[in-house]
Structure formats: structure tokens, C-alpha cells
Amino acid sequence: MIRTSDPPQMRTDELKLAINGDTMKLFKLFKNFHKDESGAVTVDWVVLTAAIVGLGLAVIATVRTSVDGLGDKIATSIDAVEPSQ
Secondary structure: OOOOOOOOOOOHHHHHHHHHHHHHHHHHHHHHHHHOOHHHHHHHHHHHHHHHHHHHHHHHHHHHHHHHHHHHHHHHHHHHOOOOO
């Protein structure tokens, strides 16, 4: 059986320093993440773009029925005219 060496023993002071150092790194990471607003700006643009697309679709759906009716009236008027020679 192969036996691995035991990990080196750390003193209590060293262990506290290692834990505090990692904790400080973690707090710094969260602090920087909280300050970073580049993702928030992206979300704002996505929401704004979605609102504009939705508004455009609503306008198209509303205007489409009126345009179809107007097109039918124009076609009827053109058909009623006799061509001259």
C-alpha cells in the first residue's frame, strides 16, 4: 500500500490568517461585483429594445386592418373606371 505524506501542520495563527485572507478576497469579490454596473446597463438596453419591438408590433396589428380596408376601396374604385382609348 502506498502511503501519502500527511499535510503540513499549520499553527493556529497561520490558519486564522489564511481564513481571514480568503474571507477578505471573497468580500472584495462581492464588493466589486456589487459596484459593477455594466450588466445593469445591458439589461436596461434589452428591456428598452423589447418595449420598442412590442410597441411596433402593436402599431402594425392596429394599422393592418385599416390598410386592408383602404386597399379594397382603392381596388374597387380602379375597377369601376373604364379605360379610354
